Amino acid sequence: MVKTLGWLCAAAAISLSVGAAQADTIKVGVIGTMSGPYALFGKNYKMGIDAWVAEHGNTVAGHTVEFVYRDEVSPNPAQSKALAQELIVKEKVQYLAGLYFTPNAMAVAPLLQEAKVPMVVLNAATSSITEKSPYIVRTSFTMFQNTVPAAKVAKQKGAKKVAIAVSDYGPGIDAETAFKKTFETEGGQVVEAIRMPLNTTDFGPIMQRIKNSGADMIFTFLPAGPPTLGFVKAYIDNGLKAGGVKLMSTGDVVTEPDLPNIGEAGLGILSTYHYAVSHDSPENKAFLALLQKGGGKLDEVTMTSVAAYDGARLIYKMIEATGGKSDPDKAIAAVKGMQWVSPRGPVSIDPDTRHITQNVYLREVEKADGKLINKEIDTFKAQPDWGLAKQ
Amino acid sequence: MQTLLGILPDALAYGMVLFTISIGLSIMMGLMRVVNLAHGAFAMIGGYLASFALTSLGVSYPIAILIAVIGTVIVSVPFEFLLYRRIYRRSDELTQILLTIGITFFIVGIANYIFGPTSKPIPLPDLLKGPFDLGLRMIPAHRLFVIGCGVVTAVALWLLIEKTEFGVRLRAAVDNGDMAEALGIRTQIVYSATFALAVGLAAFGGVVGAELLPVEPYYALRYMVTFLVVVSVGGAGSVTGAMAASLLLGLADTTGKYLAPEFGEFFFYVAVIVIVYVFPHGLFGKAH
Amino acid sequence: MTALLDVQRLSKSFGGLRVTDDVSFTLSSGDRVALIGPNGAGKTTLVNQLSGDLLPSGGRILLGGVDVTTASIPERVRGGLVRTFQVTRLFTSLTVAENVALAVMQRRGLTKRMFSSVIDRADVRDEWQSVLSLLGIGHLAATPVTKLAYGQQRLLDLAIGLAMKPRVLVLDEPAAGVPHDESPRILEAIGRMSPEIAILMIEHDMDLVFKFAKRVLVLANGALIFEGTPAEVKENDAVRAAYLGSYANARRAS
C-alpha cells in the first residue's frame, strides 16, 4: 500500500521535473575513458571539445554550454548506464557524448528515447550502435568504413593470399568480416583468419601460423594500445617482413602516439584510416594549433580528438536548431545530411544511418623531419559505413 | 610435427619468462608462506625503472637492467619492513591476499601518477633486435636471450641454494622455521634477504621479459594471478617445480594460441585445473 | 558377546619406519582402558588410525562387528566411534552451547536444515544442556569459546564427544595442558559418563591412569608390549624397561 503510494508520488514527480528542465545553461554530459589504460583517448575527447569551445565560444543561441565529464574507465555497461542516468537525472544534461567502448554505448542507448536526450558517439566503432536508438549520431568511424578500402588496396598492391589476424571482439570481427567479403569479391583468397584474444601479448605463435599459411600479405586490426606494438614487432622479428610478407592494417595499429615505440622498423607499414595527424589541410593545421594552445601535446593527439571536435560542432548545431529547448527529434533532424570540412577532410552525416561519411586515406609509415608519421598516399572519397549502408 | 617443432622455441621463451619472474615468488612462498599477489607489481617497477633509465638517462641495456634490479629492491624495502613482515608464516591466505592486493593497487596508482597511463617501451640493444636464423625457422634474437636468461637464473639459483651458506640457512628455514631459529639462524634476516632476492628476480624478469609481457600501467593487475598460478602448479619453494610448471604452462599456452587462439587462456587454465587437482601441492611441492 | 571395538593386527609404516606394529586389542561395553607408553611410542598415530584420520597399512578394525578399516571419518562416527584431541580442537567462533548443540544436531540428522533454527527446540536443548551440566559447565552455555579457561575448553572438548552418544570414546590425553590441581575435575567428569560407553584413554599422568583404568595397554615402539591391570603394570619389568629405555635413548639423541 505504502509502496503504491510511493510509486504514485514518483510518477507525479517525473511529470513535473521533465517540464521544468529548461535552464539558461545547457549541459552536455561526456562519458569517456578519463583514467586507466585508455586514458589517453578520454584526454583527447577533452582536448577536442576544448579546442571547439576555444574557437567558437561557450554560448549558442544565447545559452551557455557546459560540458560535464564522467569516467567510464573500462568496458562496464552497468557502470556506464548508471553514469548516463546520473548525468540525465541529476545533472539534467540535454545532450550526451563520448563512449569509448561498444558495450557501454549499447547500455546507454535504451535511455535516450525516454530521456529525450540525443547522443553523439565519439568512438565506439561497432556498426550496429546507431541502430539502437534514433537519437544516436556518430562522428568517429566504423570498422567496416576503414576496412573495405583496406581490402581494395590489398588487391591493388597485388596480394593474392591474405592472412587475417584480428582481436577477438566486436570491432575485430567486424574488420575480419568486412575485409574477407571485400577481398574475396575482388577475387582474392583469404588463406587464414585468426582471432586473437584481446589480452594477447605474445604474438610469436600467431606469426608462425601465418607463415605456415603461405600468405603474401597480413591484414590486421588490434585496438590502439600496448598490444599493437607487440604485433608489429613480432611481424618483423619472426622474419615475415624480411620474407616479403606485407602488412596491411587499419590505422588503429599505428596511431601516432605509438609510432615512436614501434620505431624505424615500422617504416613502410600500410594502413587505412580516416584521420592522420599529418593530414595536410588548413583546417587540420588550425585544429592542431588550437589543441596545442589549449595545452594538448602534439604527440598525444589521436583520432578521438577530431571525433570530439566534430561532435561538439554537431551539438552546437543541435542547440542552435532547437533554440536551447529539449526537442531531440528536431535536433537530430538538424544534423542529418549536415556537411562540413573537418580537420580530417570533407565529411557529412548520412541521413539514413546517422553515421559520419568521410574520406578514408591510405597511409604509409614514413619519416619526416626526424619524426615517424602516417603519410597519406591515396584517398578513398566519401566512404559511408559499409556495415550499415544498403549495398 | 614440423609446426609443433616450429612453435617450441616460442613456448620455451614464454616459459622462461614465466620462470624468471615466478621463481622469486616461489622461493618466497616456500619460505615465508606468503601468497604474494603483488609480485607482478615489483616486476612492473623493474620495467618502469629500466624504461626510464633507457629512454631518459640513455644508459646501455645491461646498466638499465642493473638499475632496475637494484632500484626495485630499494623501493621494496619499506614494503617489506612495514607490511610483509607482519604476514610471514602466520597469517591465513585471505589476509595475505587482501594485503597484497592492496599493495598492488597502491603501486599501480603511484606508477600511473608518476609515469602517466601509457605503455613503457624498453628498447633493445641492436644485438638483440631483429630475427635470428635457427635453420629450422627464424626466431627473434631476443627470445634466445630470454631463454639464456632463464637457464642462467636457474643455474645460479641452484648454486646459491645448494652450495652457499645462505642456501643452507634458507633450506633449514624452509624445512622448519622454529628449529632453524632454535639453532641460532636469525630467520628474520634470512626472510629479508629472501624477499630482496625475490623482488630482484621479479624486476630482472620484468625487464628481460618485456617483449612478451609488455610493461604498462596495468601490468601488475593483468598478470597478478599468472605468476601465482605458475608457483602453485610447480609447488612453492621448488626451483625444479617452478621450471617444470613454467615450461609446461608455457607450452600449453603457446600451443593453445597456435592451434586455437580464439579460445584465449582456456587451455592454459584447463591445464592448471587438471594439474592442481591431481597434485594439490604442486608438481614438486611438499604439503605443509 | 562380540567386542564393540576389535583391532586386529593393525600396522602402519611411514617409509621404512613401522610406527604401528601388529597391534591387536579389543574393547567391550563399559570398558575403562588406558593406553600408555613413552614419548614417540606411536599412541597418537594409533588413535588417528582408529578415528580414520590415517589409513593403516595393514590389519583390520571392526566396530560392532562391522569392518571399518577403510571407512571415512563420518562413517565411523555414525557407527559410534568418537574421539577427542590431545590439543583442544573447538569451534572457536561459536559459543559453548553451539559447540555441543552442533554435535547433538549432527547426530540426530538435523544439521541439514537450512531454514529453521532447532538449537532451541525442547528436545535438542534438553540434550545439550544435560551434557553440559554432566561435565559441570552448564553455566557457561552462552560464553564464546575464546573466553574459556583452558581447563574449561578441555571439558567442552569432552562434552562434544559425549554429545555424539558414542559407543566407543577415545580420549587423547584429556588432561594435557591442564594445571595439575584441575585434572581431578576432568577425571570426575569422565567418571560421570554412561557406564555403557567403552572408553579408551591415552594418558601420560600415571596418577590419572591408575585412578581411571581397569585395564592398561602399554605401547612401545609401535608395538603392544603389555596388557594387564594397573597393579600388574606397575610391577612389570618390560614396561619399566621400555620407559627407562626411551629416556636413555632420548638422552643420547639430544
Next chain:
Amino acid sequence: MATLSVTSAPQSAAAGLRNDLIAAAVIAVVGAIGYFVFPDDLAFLIRVIGLAFLVISLDLVTGYCGVATLGHAALFGVGAYAAGNVCLAGVTDPILMLLTGVIAGTATGLMSGLLVTRFRGLPQLVLSIAFGQLVAALANKLSSITGGSDGLAGIAPGPVFGVFNFDMFGRTGYIFSVIVLLVTMVTLLRFSRSPFALMCRAIKDDTLRARMIGVAVYPRLVVMYCVAGAVAGLGGALTAINTGVVGLDSVGFERSAEALIMLILGGAGNLWGALIGAILFELFHHYVSAASPFHWMILIGLLLIVVVLFFPKGLVNEVTRRIGDLRQRRAAR
C-alpha cells in the same frame, strides 16, 4: 542491534522472528531514505544493490565456510547472462528472469563448488582463479549467447507484475531491487541461524573437528556453494534487468577481486558486513574517482592495507565489537 552479532547465544524462535522483522524494517527504512533523499542517484544505488548480492554471496562461502576465492564473479555473471538470454528469447517478466538467474547461478555454484571446495589453502585459491578465468574465456568465446566483448545488449524487461514499467530514473528499478534485497536478506539471515549455516561456521573454524563429529564436509561446502550461486545469480539477473546489457566485466577477475575487497571492508562472516562493505566501497569509489580518477587506486590500496592490518575483522564487526566493549565497561562500572 542483536542482529549484528555473529557470536550470539542460541536464540529462541520468537527472538529469531523479531530479528527478521527488525532486519526487514531496517532495509525498508534505509531503502526509503535512499529513495527520497537521493532521488537523482537511484541508478547508482541500483548498481550498488546488484553488487551487494555478489558480496553477500561471497560472504556465504568466504565468511561462513572460509573458502578463499578469486573467481566468484563467474556465479554472478552466468546468472546475468542467463537472465539476459531468456529475456531476449521472449520471457520478459522480471520475476521469471530473476528465477532464471537463480537457477543458472545455482548450477554454476554447483560446478564451482565441486571444484573449489575439494582442497583448502593455496590449491583452493588457484582452482577458484582458474574456474573464474575459464568462465571468462568461455563468455568471450561463446559470443552467440553472450555477445562477446560487445556485451549482450537489448535486454528489455517487461513491467513488474505486468504493471510497473522500468523507467529511466530508475524508480521502478530501485524499488524492485530494494524489495528483492529485503526478501533475500531476511531469508538469508534466517538461513544464517540454521543448523546448516552453523555447521558451516564450525567447518570453517576446524574442519577436522567437524569431521570428527560425523560431518561429511565436502558435500556440505558444495551445497553452500549452490546457495551462494543462487544469491549471486539473483544479483546478476537483477543487474541484467536494470542495466539492459551484460558485459564481460560481469564475469571478470576484477569483479571477483573487488567483491572480496568489499567483503573484507565490511566484515566477513556477517551478512550485514557484506551489505555495508559493498555500499561503503562503491560510495568511496564514487566520490574519490569523481574527484580524481588517478588517485583512486592509491587510496583504495591504502584503505585495504589499513583495514587488513588494523581492522582485520572488517569495519562492521569492529564497530559492533567496540560498542560491545563499551557497554561491558559501562556495565562493569
